[in-house]
Ligand code: SAH
């Protein structure tokens with residue numbers, strides 16, 4: 001098995017715009033060299049690990065320098081226009097490398113590949129391969145076609161593909177946190193969202209393969225898994241096997257799956273993303289409350305605090321429903337941290353409706369939020385039905401208000417931790433100093449504290465919180 005390190009992560013406004021570059025840790029082996037860069041959500045990062053696995057089985061090794069590569073892959077995101085623009089800019093740079101090295105293969109993977117299909121080959125003449133998210137098993141064959149002088153495209157979406165049997169090559173070298181995909185695709189049709197078009201129909205992965213992957217991770221020293229899906233609460237597996245953990249005959253739902261993973265070992269922390277307000281059940285909340293190793297942290301995107309806008313967004317819940325879910329979380333898991341996603345300036349949103357989003361934020365007091373201006377995406381329901389009629393200046397002014405409010409709330413939520421003891425999983429040295437360790441609390445706050453010789457990364461420590469910055473808790477081991 002090959003090892004990789006991540007030399008660099010650059011951030012833009014959101015987790016949907018993060019680039020990840022891969023580099024082998026050991027520099028061993030011969031063979032063709034692959035350079036892969038990922039943009040977008042955790043799903044894409046997890047998919048790049050599947051791609052690396054498929055290609056390492058076919059004799060490829062990876063490089064962190066694209067100038068040394070024989071194959072460059074860019075795993076792309078379409079969620080907002082600026083996400084696509086970043087990818088186009090990056091492709092320009094790869095194009096220069098290709099002029100120097102005509103044998104170089106340049107491939108576009110992921111959501112933009114799926115959205116634009118063979119149009120990509122017309123628009124970006126130096127791209128050789130276009131591969132959608134369900135077609136990665138075909139990569140060795142497609143590279144072979146390019147070697148034979150052809151352009152290659154596979155953007156078939158599947159109703160079954162989950163890559164369940166592929167053992168991902170872990171691209172995160174800290175050896176402590178890992179992403180595990182539990183489902184693919186999305187069947188919701190939020191009117192603003194391109195994901196159902198780029199990722200296809202929702203399908204869940206067989207639960208035993210998830211448990212097996214998480215168990216192997218634990219045995220390798222990993223101490224935290226994040227279960228990934230666009231809507232984890234609709235996870236569903238109808239088993240042929242008798243007596244698999246389940247309340248409803250042989251159906252394994254998300255609450256059952258959480259329990260199966262939590263039971264692997266109490267020292268393995270379980271996180272998950274993303275929860276959907278329409279589907280998150282009290283059964284899931286009670287499961288989180290029942291197991292100490294299921295983290296008290298829920299990402300529950302609200303998008304808007306106004307029921308009319310939510311209806312136009314086709315989110316299928318209204319303000320009252322969302323508030324009810326928040327109240328249930330506060331009742332069943334009083335210590336739970338909650339984060340959200342907000343879109344400002346969706347089609348026809350009035351000032352008053354925007355203020356409903358602000359008042360929702362005041363009600364919930366989110367620990368954290370990802371906030372975006374609405375970006376119209378071609379082919380979505382909103383693009384077909386509604387004019388993108390809120391001027392950019394208004395979208396941006398509303399976004400500023402949302403961001404300012406969230407900064408106050410995030411800070412207040414951190415301040416509330418002062419004087420409390422947090423159980424922290426040590427992830428490594430802090431970014432600023434190797435005299436400090438950093439790690440996250442159960443509630444997903446970053447905690448920094450002086451290195452203590454009795455502990456090392458991958459272990460849990462109790463940290464007394466003594467100070468905060470705007471985004472981090474600072475303390476000492478007790
Ligand atoms: N499956 C998750 C969201 C995935 S996309 C869920 O349903 O919550 C992540 C976030 O990007 C969304 O929650 C939304 O806030 C934002 N987003 C999606 N499409 C967008 C668009 N067209 N313009 C602006 N933000 C968008």
Ligand code: SF4
Pocket residue numbers: 186187188189190193194195196230231276
């Ligand atoms: Fe997009 Fe909605 Fe599916 Fe989330 S639930 S991925 S926002 S369509």
Ligand code: F3S
Pocket residue numbers: 016039040041042043044076077078079110111194195198199
């Ligand atoms: Fe982007 Fe595709 Fe994820 S559009 S947010 S990479 S599912």
